[in-house]
Amino acid sequence: MGNSLGKLFIITSFGESHGRCVGITIDGCPTGLPITEEDIQREVDKRKPGVSMAATKRAEEDKVEILSGIFNGITTGAPICLVIWNRDIDSSEYEKARFLPRPGHADYTAFMKYGGFNDFRGGGRFSGRITASFVMAGAIAKKLLNLIGIEVLAHTIEIGGVKAEPKGFDEIKENIQKNPIKCADLKAAEAMAKAIEKVKEEGDSLGGIIEGIALNIPVGLGEPVFGTLEGDLAKALFAIPAVKGVEFGSGFSAARKRGSENNDLFTIRNGKIVTVTNNAGGILGGISNGMPIVVRVAIKPTSSIAKSQQTVNIKDMENASLTVKGRHDVCIVPRAVAVVESMMAVTLCDFAMRAELIPRVIK
Numbered sequence: 001m002g003n004s005l006g007k008l009f010i011i012t013s014f015g016e017s018h019g020r021c022v023g024i025t026i027d028g029c030p031t032g033l034p035i036t037e038e039d040i041q042r043e044v045d046k047r048k049p050g051v052s053m054a055a056t057k058r059a060e061e062d063k064v065e066i067l068s069g070i071f072n073g074i075t076t077g078a079p080i081c082l083v084i085w086n087r088d089i090d091s092s093e094y095e096k097a098r099f100l101p102r103p104g105h106a107d108y109t110a111f112m113k114y115g116g117f118n119d120f121r122g123g124g125r126f127s128g129r130i131t132a133s134f135v136m137a138g139a140i141a142k143k144l145l146n147l148i149g150i151e152v153l154a155h156t157i158e159i160g161g162v163k164a165e166p167k168g169f170d171e172i173k174e175n176i177q178k179n180p181i182k183c184a185d186l187k188a189a190e191a192m193a194k195a196i197e198k199v200k201e202e203g204d205s206l207g208g209i210i211e212g213i214a215l216n217i218p219v220g221l222g223e224p225v226f227g228t229l230e231g232d233l234a235k236a237l238f239a240i241p242a243v244k245g246v247e248f249g250s251g252f253s254a255a256r257k258r259g260s261e262n263n264d265l266f267t268i269r270n271g272k273i274v275t276v277t278n279n280a281g282g283i284l285g286g287i288s289n290g291m292p293i294v295v296r297v298a299i300k301p302t303s304s305i306a307k308s309q310q311t312v313n314i315k316d317m318e319n320a321s322l323t324v325k326g327r328h329d330v331c332i333v334p335r336a337v338a339v340v341e342s343m344m345a346v347t348l349c350d351f352a353m354r355a356e357l358i359p360r361v362i363k
């Protein structure tokens, strides 16, 4: 029930962290789009652990396999099924702590909701690993968006309280390739990496903020009142585990501003109506206004930490303590950058198709 997203470009997520695979089906993808396993693999590789200090030690190859919907390197119009087989599985720590829900993770709610029948290994359906499938769908969505000139980019702007200085789009694009933190401010990236290293030594974890930007968005995507562009983007972004906040443009800081400070004044530039500022984050009344879409996503610190924490034994109904073992990201933020980009692309692609900007048959 909760595993599909979209109206015309419909993605359905499946798989568990320590099951056979994680995967995605895409129904409604236009026919005639050239796409190869390598194209999708390139995007999935962006989500790979980039630095040992920041990331999980799980040594997955994350090899993309196309099962259906693409023939001779071109989409056929049939459902596209993409999988990544799970190979580097070690469930031993999860078996041992089966009845000790990790504070901050979904173990408790999953156990209660599914009567203990849920696949708990590696966090099962709640694992960050599921997001590899989001990135596969994102790879196709990005290709479709590129046909109409839309570009989507995400980058790290804060980790553990270390903030990046704002940079222009081209500098962001170039600089995020240069460091595993995916931060455009290279000095801040170093400080973030140090903060991660330090917290790792303390057996703890860190959160942060990712900013997503979409350029060349036409005016008119989104509908009031239940089909707003920001509503659907937020829903897609909240599907990413560990996301605890989403804001557009000036976001929560708008609550502390006056109208005269927050209003984006209209002007004409090169024969086009634009706004002088972009406090709206590119969306007015739930409809894109032609300015870049700017969204910021708050990622909480990883819940699985090496410090001893209070929990309960859910089977014996006794207080207990837990030190999480196994393989975990100290900071999820760098790996989630590609995921934020993908969920934005998937949603924007769906909206562009609803507005008939992307043809059903690509020639």
Ligand SMILES: Cc1cc2nc3c(=O)[nH]c(=O)nc-3n(C[C@H](O)[C@H](O)[C@H](O)COP(=O)(O)O)c2cc1C
Pocket (backbone or CB within 6 Å): 056, 104, 105, 106, 123, 126, 127, 128, 129, 131, 240, 241, 242, 243, 300, 302, 303, 304, 327, 328, 329, 332, 335, 336, 339
């Ligand atoms: C790319 C990615 C990697 C993640 N890795 C871990 C991890 O190693 N350990 C962990 O406890 N949580 C990890 N998470 C977060 C959990 O999956 C998430 O916190 C948990 O499912 C509870 O959901 P919630 O935080 O949205 O409430 C990861 C999330 C993402 C997006």
